[in-house]
Amino acid sequence: MTPAALPAEPAQLLEMYRSMVQIRTFEDTVQKLYEKALVHGSTHLCQGQEAVAVGWAAALTPDDYTSYTYRGHGHALARGMSPEAAFAEILGRSTGVNRGKGGSMHLTDARLGLMGCFAIVGSGLPVAVGLGRGAQLRRETRVSVTFFGDGASNIGAFHESLNLAAIWKAPVIFVCENNLYGEYSRINLTTTVDDIAVRATAYAMPSQIVDGNDVQAVYQAAQTVVERARTGGGPTLVECKTYRQRGHSRSDAGAYRPPEEVTSWLARDPLIITRRQLLDSGSVTSADIAAVDDSVATAIANAAAAAEQAPWPDLAEITRDVHA
Amino acid sequence: MPDATVTYREALNHALADALAEDPAVVLLGEDIAAAGGSFKVTDGLLARFGPDRVMDTPISETGFLGAAVGLALIGFRPVVEIMFAEFAGVAFDQIVTTAAKHRYLSAGQMHVPMVVRVVGGSGLGFGAQHSQTTESWYTATPGLKVVTAASPQDAYHLLRSAIADPDPVVFIEHKRLYVRRGPFQPTAAPVPIGRAAVVRSGADLTIVASLAMVAESLAAAESLAAAGIDVEVIDIRTLVPMDVDTVVASVSRTARLLVVEEQPLSGGWSGHLVAEVVSRAFESLELPPARMGVVEAPIPFSHALEAKAVPSAETIAARATTLLGR
Numbered sequence: 202m203t204p205a206a207l208p209a210e211p212a213q214l215l216e217m218y219r220s221m222v223q224i225r226t227f228e229d230t231v232q233k234l235y236e237k238a239l240v241h242g243s244t245h246l247c248q249g250q251e252a253v254a255v256g257w258a259a260a261l262t263p264d265d266y267t268s269y270t271y272r273g274h275g276h277a278l279a280r281g282m283s284p285e286a287a288f289a290e291i292l293g294r295s296t297g298v299n300r301g302k303g304g305s306m307h308l309t310d311a312r313l314g315l316m317g318c319f320a321i322v323g324s325g326l327p328v329a330v331g332l333g334r335g336a337q338l339r340r341e342t343r344v345s346v347t348f349f350g351d352g353a354s355n356i357g358a359f360h361e362s363l364n365l366a367a368i369w370k371a372p373v374i375f376v377c378e379n380n381l382y383g384e385y386s387r388i389n390l391t392t393t394v395d396d397i398a399v400r401a402t403a404y405a406m407p408s409q410i411v412d413g414n415d416v417q418a419v420y421q422a423a424q425t426v427v428e429r430a431r432t433g434g435g436p437t438l439v440e441c442k443t444y445r446q447r448g449h450s451r452s453d454a455g456a457y458r459p460p461e462e463v464t465s466w467l468a469r470d471p472l473i474i475t476r477r478q479l480l481d482s483g484s485v486t487s488a489d490i491a492a493v494d495d496s497v498a499t500a501i502a503n504a505a506a507a508a509e510q511a512p513w514p515d516l517a518e519i520t521r522d523v524h525a
Numbered sequence: 526m527p528d529a530t531v532t533y534r535e536a537l538n539h540a541l542a543d544a545l546a547e548d549p550a551v552v553l554l555g556e557d558i559a560a561a562g563g564s565f566k567v568t569d570g571l572l573a574r575f576g577p578d579r580v581m582d583t584p585i586s587e588t589g590f591l592g593a594a595v596g597l598a599l600i601g602f603r604p605v606v607e608i609m610f611a612e613f614a615g616v617a618f619d620q621i622v623t624t625a626a627k628h629r630y631l632s633a634g635q636m637h638v639p640m641v642v643r644v645v646g647g648s649g650l651g652f653g654a655q656h657s658q659t660t661e662s663w664y665t666a667t668p669g670l671k672v673v674t675a676a677s678p679q680d681a682y683h684l685l686r687s688a689i690a691d692p693d694p695v696v697f698i699e700h701k702r703l704y705v706r707r708g709p710f711q712p713t714a715a716p717v718p719i720g721r722a723a724v725v726r727s728g729a730d731l732t733i734v735a736s737l738a739m740v741a742e743s744l745a746a747a748e749s750l751a752a753a754g755i756d757v758e759v760i761d762i763r764t765l766v767p768m769d770v771d772t773v774v775a776s777v778s779r780t781a782r783l784l785v786v787e788e789q790p791l792s793g794g795w796s797g798h799l800v801a802e803v804v805s806r807a808f809e810s811l812e813l814p815p816a817r818m819g820v821v822e823a824p825i826p827f828s829h830a831l832e833a834k835a836v837p838s839a840e841t842i843a844a845r846a847t848t849l850l851g852r
């Protein structure tokens with residue numbers, strides 16, 4: 202029997218809040234750096250989706266594997282990547298987590314279980330199956346959690362991966378962050394189901410729909426699903442309903458989104474929801490919350506400033522790491 | 526004002542619009558190409574003009590819509606598929622290199638696949654290793670495909686028209702850094718057939734052959750070399766399969782020196798094939814061993830500081846030419 206999942210205690214919830222604010226502030230800062238023409242290339246920000254990254258990270262141990270997409274800054278930070286190394290990577294500097302060779306779409310760090318940031322839609326899913334299958338073959342208790350979008354559920358790799366994980370009963374957790382859009386297309390234009398979760402049925406896989414803007418809900422669901430995978434119960438498809446508050450990438454203002462839709466989702470901002478939960482708990486005050494906001498703001502500003510000062514990579518990096 | 530100037534992007538848009546207007550069999554498919562007008566805005570305005578049966582948005586399902594394009598082509602449509610970044614074709618390779626490329630052959634000519642796959646390639650904009658390659662070599666080794674690379678607005682228009690009119694599958698490689706480039710545009714000029722290179726600058730001392738963004742880099746190099754008294758001929762190869770070796774041989778028979786520049790690693794690149802052909806056909810006219818320049822043998826790095834150094838530029842091409850000529 203899977204033990205019942207418990208909500209986070211106020212102290213832990215405050216820590217999760219801190220992590221979410223860190224992601225939000227980080228992303229807002231990336232946008233500013235981009236507007237200052239300091240970011241070469243593209244960025245795909247995750248404002249509005251912080252509760253998914255943080256809720257799952259809280260349910261994992263450092264040994265677990267995660268994989269995610271070009272919209273991956275939040276997932277990297279939630280599992281402990283230093284904001285400075287992340288900023289430096291996005292700015293293409295030598296102190297970047299991948300020494301500037303990867304960029305915004307490729308924040309990875311194997312030491313933190315961050316196994317890959319995949320810029321091709323769907324390509325992370327089969328890799329995640331391999332990570333989970335490997336843990337299973339080694340009789341380890343690690344799980345592999347892979348994050349992807351609603352749009353990715355229309356690509357062949359999604360279906361092949363669910364089927365493979367299901368026949369192997371591998372400890373793989375497929376987390377679909379349904380933010381209602383794939384680039385500029387609303388989900389109803391590209392997908393005939395409202396809930397991606399129903400697609401698990403075709404692979405006899407359990408599935409669950411979660412409020413992806415409520416970090417407590419995500420955390421509770423994650424604990425149950427992770428426990429099932431750890432104890433041989435096999436894969437699960439979890440759909441986190443959430444919203445991409447900004448455009449798809451860099452300068453996209455997201456003008457194709459109905460204003461009422463944007464307003465209603467902004468009212469359900471995951472930070473607002475968590476703040477309310479913290480205050481309702483009775484043991485956290487507005488002053489505690491303000492203190493977290495301030496310390497994160499300072500830390501992120503310092504991290505960005507340090508990254509802006511960091512040196513460019515050595516030209517020898519161009520051909521280093523192509524082969525062993 | 527004899528010729529208006531347009532951007533490369535606009536020239537492609539005109540080519541698609543004119544093809545859609547002239548031939549009801551032409552249909553467009555791709556991600557966000559209709560309502561949003563394309564990620565790089567190449568198909569802007571076409572949905573409004575031709576409607577959703579001609580200009581189709583697709584889900585993120587490259588295997589699905591490339592395969593569907595093959596099916597449409599088999600029964601007489603002329604699908605033009607957009608692959609938003611060249612690398613995305615990788616998830617659907619089967620449909621291009623194994624299905625479309627071989628269907629005429631495997632049906633002993635009963636059927637053919639008149640489709641165009643427009644792939645958006647190229648480095649220089651900081652999109653990182655999975656969004657910056659030109660990918661010609663992925664296709665040039667596959668008999669059954671034609672591979673076209675346009676470097677100017679005029680050629681972009683005419684070569685895309687020729688690709689759409691072609692009875693067989695054509696991979697049409699566009700360069701994202703060229704979209705904003707302006708150039709003269711004469712839609713009523715004679716068509717540009719697939720398989721014909723163009724001498725874009727005449728010169729007597731050295732022949733430089735290039736494609737896509739490397740053409741402009743080579744022309745800029747030629748300008749700076751001219752100031753140093755070196756007279757360079759620049760050839761835009763324009764089609765990689767079939768390749769117009771004759772034009773290059775004719776040029777080398779006058780200049781006696783050859784430098785080929787491509788935006789790919791040289792291993793497996795088309796420049797090797799071209800040099801081998803020139804050497805075997807015009808060995809006597811060469812005064813120097815032919816030289817090649819390409820992208821370093823590595824994925825394209827993200828950092829601006831690295832990306833700019835990984836790919837040939839006007840400066841490095843000029844420097845190479847100078848050394849080559851012993852000046």
Ligand SMILES: Cc1ncc(C[n+]2csc(CCOP(=O)(O)OP(=O)(O)O)c2C)c(N)n1
Nearest residue numbers: 272320321322350351352353382383384613
């Ligand atoms: C195979 C492939 N096709 C197309 C793209 C271009 N692309 C990048 S993100 C994206 C939208 C993905 O939508 P979704 O899966 O919902 O994730 P979200 O961006 O909303 O997080 C598309 C089409 C790609 N990267 N890879």
Ligand SMILES: [Mg+2]
Nearest residue numbers: 350351382383
């Ligand atoms: Mg989405």
